Amino acid sequence: MRLQVYLAHAGVASRRACEAIIAAGRVSVNGITVTGMGSKVAPEDIVHLDGKPVYPETRKCYVLLNKPAGFVCTLSDEKGRPTAADLLKEAYSERLYNIGRLDMFSSGAILFTNDGDFSAKIEHPSAQIEKEYLIETTQDFPPELLTRFQRGIRVDGIFYKCRSAAAVNR
Incomplete structure (x- = not known):
């Protein structure tokens, strides 16, 4: 799954807004800061935003x-x-x-x-x-x-x- 989609599914922001958040260097995957678009994450990856872990929402509303x-x-x-x-x-x-x-x-x-x-x-x-x-x-x-x-x-x-x-x- 693309990182911006992961963040959007975690309720961080829209996909487009998540792209700006990634570009600003606020996101890390497995301890490594990611700023490029197109990065992918796997279910076992640990994603942080501003140093705090984020997880996709599991409940659909x-x-x-x-x-x-x-x-x-x-x-x-x-x-x-x-x-x-x-x-x-x-x-x-x-x-x-x-x-x-x-x-x-x-x-x-x-x-x-x-x-x-x-x-x-x-x-x-x-x-x-x-x-x-x-x-x-x-x-x-x-x-x-x-x-x-x-x-x-x-x-x-x-x-x-x-x-x-x-x-x-x-």
Whole structure:
């Protein structure tokens, strides 16, 4: 297993962040500091981060959170805003990350896990997992907006298309 993957499975950080940690010379394997990418570790190897041993998490966690509005879906926010992951820290010692996102002002169900394979399968379009959104607004919108969503729209170069859309007055 690659060292950065091992560290990510130990809950240290994301794989990319672990690469920076390795490059900074903070990781040793069997007492030897490693700074190069591509290093591999075997199950019998002893890995230290900043002088402390780290081990891969053995328990896979899957958490469905009803995210309240006011929390961002990221593991750390450069603006210091509260994160949805913060809501889980007291109950779970594992490093959990969200599958998908809801924006800061949205509320609803969002999955968290430490299982990268599961996350990749769920997020990939080939899984064809349908998502349903209920959008409430105080603003009027033109009726042709629903038709545009059904035909598909492009946002930041990504094409989005809904299966159906309907306006409901409350």
